[in-house]
Structures are given as structure tokens and as C-alpha cells.
Amino acid sequence: MKSDTDERGLFIPVILGTSRMGRASENVARFVVRHLAAMPGIETHLIDVLELAPRIDGAGEEIKIPAFSELCMRADAFVLVAPEYNHGYPGLLKHVLDTNLKEYIHKAVGICGVSAGNFGGTRVIENLLPVLRELGLVTIFWDGNFSAAQKLFDAAGQLLDPAYVRRIDKFAKELVWMAKVLRYGRERVSLEV
Amino acid sequence: MKSDTDERGLFIPVILGTSRMGRASENVARFVVRHLAAMPGIETHLIDVLELAPRIDGAGEEIKIPAFSELCMRADAFVLVAPEYNHGYPGLLKHVLDTNLKEYIHKAVGICGVSAGNFGGTRVIENLLPVLRELGLVTIFWDGNFSAAQKLFDAAGQLLDPAYVRRIDKFAKELVWMAKVLRYGRERVSLEV
């Protein structure tokens, strides 16, 4: 029987990684936020890269966004909602992610790929892996894959295909597991041998 | 003996892919511009993503930048000068690249990776490959690899290590070759079998 007794909650913000007009990714992000918020012990928050309004006359930590950095510092894990733009990640998402570094170390991240076509954003997920690793994040091995995202939600933003609920539940459980495990590590395991 | 008789010049702009302050990549881009400009039949131009000042309340072709699109439409090939940020490409570079599509189809591109460390920006180059392919560009198999870029140039922006001249010459010749070959294809070879 598993015996971890840490009863503290986890803070898992969801980063909506696009500012494109009419973005289907917003529906995906809100769906993930609702799902996480309904899980016991999980606090979540929608971080919208559009609202962060980063400066573009600089890059990396020289254009740090204090409110964003504070949320990241407090986070135990992250969900990235990343639409696939030309098989890569949205520039604005990367621009914003690059403004932090120590805020991410030894924390968990799960990726929800979003695509207009049939392949569930698999390519943006692959493209993000080296970046997230270098940021110190651990990417879990379950993904959210949202294909044909424009048709997945009704006008009120409600999901039309219930199969996604079960899938996002597996994804969220794996993310929570990794978040707990890495928090244990950050707090209790020394890097000295 | 090779017998292509097309004597027209080629237009090969260099895209400086970062707005970070004190960017060593600017020295790299200016070095590449000087090298290309000295080659017979090559016209070049420095495109600075900072000066393009793209909107960030949108993405892709909805925020098209006419002056940039015109340069891309007229280009036969491109050089990307891409610093490596957290093993990926700068967000601003991707944000700008995504504003075009048909402007790139069946044209050549060469990448100059720039890194503060020892590995010549190899990782940002790998990270760009799927994106450039999806944009319709053909990435040549020679790269520019600028390691420890802050120390490669003097205060006046002159290159301190002459070995790079020979390397960039191989890179430029391969790029010119591919640019000529693809121009022949765009103009003379039908997609119908």
C-alpha cells in the first residue's frame, strides 16, 4: 500500500499559450482548469499569455514579468496548452516561458497539444520537449491531444466529445503524481550524495 | 562540366532572430551579411526582428507585416541567425516567421546557430528543423555554428577567429547552390507528372 502522508494541496496553473484570435486553445485551457479545479486538493489558475503582455524589446530574464514569475514560483506543476503553429510552438508562449528559470526547477509539466487537423498537436509536443527539459521541468509521459479543436466545443465552450474527460483524467492523475513526487524531492532529498 | 546558364543574381536576406539586449547574434548577422554581399551575384539585406515590431495580440498570418512579407516574397533563400534560448528558438523569431507562408515555399534556408556556450547553437538548429520544413523551406545541411559568441568579435564587431570565414564560405556556397536549384524548380519544373 502506498503510504505518502503529505496532505497539502498542490498549485497547478494552466498556461494558455496563444494570442491568436478565435483561439480554440482557450476552450481547451478552460476545460483543463475546470477538470483540475474539481480534483481534491488541487488549486489551479488560468495564465493567459495574451494578458501577460510581455515586452518584445528584450528576451529572457531581462524582461521578467513579476506577476507571472510569482505564480511560477508558487506552482508545483504546470499544464501547457500549446497550439501547433507550423509544427512548432507559438512564439509568444516561448517568449513568456523564457522569462523564468529557477522558478521551474524540478517541477512537473504536462502538455496539451492543440491542432486544427487530426494529429492532436503531437508535433508541437515533440518540439517543446528539449526546451522544457532545459528549463528544469519534468515533462510527464501522458499528453492531452486535442484534434480538430475548433469542432470540439460548443458555442458556450462546453466539450462535445466525452471521451476527452477520461483521457484528461489520466493525464491529470499522472501530473499530480509527478508533482507530489518532485515536491518530496525538492523538500526532502539532498543533491549531495 | 556543370552547365546551368542562369546569370541572374539571387536575393538572400539574413534574419537576425533576437531582440535580447547586447545580443552577440547581431555581430554574427552582420558578419554573414558582409560575407554574402561580397559574393558575386548575391544581394542581401539584414532583417532585424526587433525592428519589425510585430503585434502580439494575434499570431500567424492575421498579423502579417507587409514590409517583411515583401522581402520574403522576393527572396530566393534565407539565412536565419538564431541564438539558442533554453535549447529552443527565440519566441520572437518564431512569432515573426509564422506571419508568412506562401512566401517561403520551395526556397532555401541556412541556419547560423549562436550560443554562449561551446556547442555552436546545435540545439536551436535541431529545434528549428520541423518548423522550417512545414513552412515549405528546404534547410541546407551545412550550418553556421557560433560558439562563445560574446568573445568571437571585437568591440567594433570584427570577427576575431578567421576559421569562421572559411566555414561560412562553405555554408554560403551550399546555400547559393540550393537557392539556384530551387529557383530552377519553381520556374521550370511542373508539379504535374
Next chain:
Amino acid sequence: MKSDTDERGLFIPVILGTSRMGRASENVARFVVRHLAAMPGIETHLIDVLELAPRIDGAGEEIKIPAFSELCMRADAFVLVAPEYNHGYPGLLKHVLDTNLKEYIHKAVGICGVSAGNFGGTRVIENLLPVLRELGLVTIFWDGNFSAAQKLFDAAGQLLDPAYVRRIDKFAKELVWMAKVLRYGRERVSLEV
């Protein structure tokens, strides 16, 4: 009007990249071979990595397979049929590809990704891009994406979903275009400026 007058045929072998028992990829490869063989001016050939039976007590050009190298040398372009194994390429396919080098330079390649699941082998395609580029190949920007490959063919190996015919036709036309263009380049355009 396009005016290339080269009437010679093209040789485009199809490499079946797996030795897994019951491989659905064999059906895909045979479908692509039939499609290419029916195009005017295209000669094709199925290369089965299982039949090449490469040595494994070495790697790269030290274990060159003469019959395979001769086919590659004669080829104008290639199709890779690559099943997705753990989001990467089959080891045997890479082991075989690595035995050549100059045989590939400035030739075209198209990838057919094959997966048991829904995402059409997109991830093995992304994983192959840096390798194919380093081999000197130009990967076209149309892919074949064969999802749920075990169900796509009947017991006689005939394709059940006719939509794939139209898709593979676009793929094949782009590959033929790139093969012609690069052949022109290899034969007629000098690397010297």
C-alpha cells in the same frame, strides 16, 4: 508555362523500415510501390530492411551492404516507410541508413509514418528529420500519415480507405518534383559561385 524538358525516368526505391512480425508497414510499402509504379516515368523497387540482414557487430560505413549501396547510388529519391516505435524510428532502419553517406547527397526523400494509433506516425517523422538532413537528403514537406495501420488493409493487402490514394498522389507528385529539381542541380549547377 513550365519548360523543363528532361524526359528521363526517375528511380525511386521504397525502403520498408521494420522487421517486426505482422508488420502493417509492409502493406503500406507495397501500396506506395504500386502507386509509384503506375506513374509515368517512375521506376521503383521495394527494399526490405529485414532482407538486407545487416551485420550488427559494427555500424556505419564499416558494415556497408553492397547491394543496398548500389540501389541508393542509382536512386533519384527515396520513400521511407517508417513505423513509429516509442515515438522514434526503428533501430534497424537507422542501422541500415547509416551504412551509406555519399549515396544520398542532394537527393529527395519522402516519409510515410505508420502508427497503430491515431496520429499517423507524426512523431517518427519529426524524429527522422535531423538524421535525413545530415545524410544529405532533402525531406519534402508532404508526408504520408497512416493511422491505425492494422485496419487500413484487407487480408490481401488491399487498401480499404480510398482517401489515401489522393493523399499519396499529392505526396508522390511533390517527391517527383523535388527529385527532378535536385537531379538538375546535381548534374547542372556548380557548387562554385
Next chain:
Amino acid sequence: MKSDTDERGLFIPVILGTSRMGRASENVARFVVRHLAAMPGIETHLIDVLELAPRIDGAGEEIKIPAFSELCMRADAFVLVAPEYNHGYPGLLKHVLDTNLKEYIHKAVGICGVSAGNFGGTRVIENLLPVLRELGLVTIFWDGNFSAAQKLFDAAGQLLDPAYVRRIDKFAKELVWMAKVLRYGRERVSLEV
């Protein structure tokens, strides 16, 4: 103060991922084995893909190698010593890795990239990331980067550049940390919320 009180040792085998003759990677692997063996509480073992002599008339779990699977099942973490072949991983390494699956889940892995040139195998590392993630492994964010590997060791296989000792020590400490943290997770943290 960190307070994890688990005093059990860790088993961290090193996988030598190439069968190429004269492989410099063997020196790298033996160096890493010696380094790990000298750390308190670490048991290690050299796994040589050449000696595993996998069948090649099949792939994946259908050609499972019992002795290898048992070592992987017992492992808490892995080191992969991966030479860079054409910017990708050696086929034989992938062929062998694909023979297991559940043996890897929620375990740590660190990669030592090996290259003949100057870039420390960075490209094979990037190429392995999606594969290792899909296998259920967590790739740490420190790497070993062995450039010009043929010149790094003397005829007796002793390392000539002491700077690598300090680097591999950081790498090993991070790997041990992740191995401990994930073992805690596997044993003590439930996937149920």
C-alpha cells in the same frame, strides 16, 4: 535540512550504445562506470549492446532479451552512452531499448553524448528525448558531453582531461537525486488522487 532517510543503495547500469569498431564510447562508458562505482551506495554495471546480440528478425518486446530485461527491471536509473551517428542515435541502441517497456516506467536516465567533433553529442541527446519520455523514463537536465572523444583517453583508457571529472560528478549527483525521488514515488505515492 533535507531529511530523506532511505539508506538503501541504488542500482544504476550504464548502457554502452554502440557496436562500432574502435568505439571511443567504450572509454566513456568505462569512465562513467568507474565514477559511479566510487560513489557511496551506488551499484553499477556495464551493459554492452554488442554483447546483448539482439535478434534482428523482429522488433520490440517480441525479441525480448531476458538478461537485459532483468537488469532493467532491477535498475533505479540508467546512464546511456550514446555516440552521435548522423545527428541521431545508433540503430542498435534503439533496437535494444525497444525490447522493454514496463521495466523503465518512472525511472531516471542521464545521457552521455559522444561525438567525434566539437559539439559533445548534443544532437543525439536531443534526438533521444522523445523516445526516452515515451518509454516512461525521466531524462535529467544535466548531460555528459564528450567532444573529440577519440582524443580524450590514452591507450589504457584513462581520461586525459580532468575537467570531465567535475562535470560527470554534477551529472551523477543529479541522476542519483532523481533516482531517489522517483523510487520514493514508485514505492510510496499512489496514482489515485
